[in-house]
Amino acid sequence: MKIGLLQIDIKFGEPMANREYVKDQFLKAADDSYDLIILPELWSTGYDLTRLDDIGDENAQESIQFLQELAKTYNVNIIGGSVANKKGDSVYNTMIVVDRNGDLVHQYSKLHLFKLMDEHKYLSPGEDSPSFLLEGIHFGGFICYDIRFPEWIRKPVLEGAEAIVVVAEWPEARVDHWLTLLKARAIENQSYVFACNRIGADPNNAFGGNSIIIDPWGETLAQGTTQEEMVTATIDIARVKEIRSRIPVFQDRRTSFYS
Numbered sequence: 576m577k578i579g580l581l582q583i584d585i586k587f588g589e590p591m592a593n594r595e596y597v598k599d600q601f602l603k604a605a606d607d608s609y610d611l612i613i614l615p616e617l618w619s620t621g622y623d624l625t626r627l628d629d630i631g632d633e634n635a636q637e638s639i640q641f642l643q644e645l646a647k648t649y650n651v652n653i654i655g656g657s658v659a660n661k662k663g664d665s666v667y668n669t670m671i672v673v674d675r676n677g678d679l680v681h682q683y684s685k686l687h688l689f690k691l692m693d694e695h696k697y698l699s700p701g702e703d704s705p706s707f708l709l710e711g712i713h714f715g716g717f718i719c720y721d722i723r724f725p726e727w728i729r730k731p732v733l734e735g736a737e738a739i740v741v742v743a744e745w746p747e748a749r750v751d752h753w754l755t756l757l758k759a760r761a762i763e764n765q766s767y768v769f770a771c772n773r774i775g776a777d778p779n780n781a782f783g784g785n786s787i788i789i790d791p792w793g794e795t796l797a798q799g800t801t802q803e804e805m806v807t808a809t810i811d812i813a814r815v816k817e818i819r820s821r822i823p824v825f826q827d828r829r830t831s832f833y834s
């Protein structure tokens with residue numbers, strides 16, 4: 576499976592311009608035969624939180640249709656980062672997953688809101704399961720701050736997930752945390768990690784790039800810089816079983832002492 580993490584800059588509060596830009600990137604990548612392309616967190620609006628009532632997407636409909644068209648046109652599965660999803664009086668930070676036929680496979684709204692970036696003032700926390708199946712692979716899909724909660728990442732893994740996807744707008748100031756947490760999540764869960772961060776800056780933060788693909792042994796297969804790029808690796812999901820039988824962490828758990 577060939578994975579591409581679309582590490583891009585995001586225009587603050589300009590969904591139309593961001594959609595056009597993403598469309599251009601898919602066209603550019605068209606000849607590279609990706610099986611799965613992953614976008615960053617809030618890729619259509621950025622963290623323009625005070626304007627989400629105007630620029631958020633009603634039930635994520637426009638974003639879903641946009642991603643469905645891209646998936647069908649380029650015959651590629653898409654984990655469409657996340658978008659500002661307006662539902663009644665609330666706005667959620669919602670991940671959208673569509674398969675290469677253009678079918679909507681999964682939606683997940685960020686469970687843990689990040690107070691340091693004011694999310695709790697403008698967004699509502701989701702209540703969705705992070706588990707989904709795509710191309711026969713069981714994934715757990717998470718959004719940025721979620722990776723600081725290992726017990727939440729563990730949940731889909733205990734349900735059978737072999738790959739953890741993370742979409743993010745993670746600031747440059749804490750890139751060391753980003754890389755360390757992602758590596759730990761890969762090793763402790765003996766799972767692939769595909770983590771797509773943005774680059775560039777908004778009025779409040781500079782973002783750290785360093786999108787990364789890590790194998791279930793904790794080895795980095797590909798890592799971005801702080802420039803715009805498609806971070807790419809080809810993975811073999813059978814490696815998960817191999818690592819899990821080498822060190823059988825999941826058989827050795829003492830669940831009468833913890834859940």
Ligand SMILES: NC(=O)CCC(=O)C(=O)O
Nearest residue numbers: 689719720744745746749
């Ligand atoms: N967008 C986010 O959730 C950022 C999380 C973050 O920066 C952190 O340190 O955690």
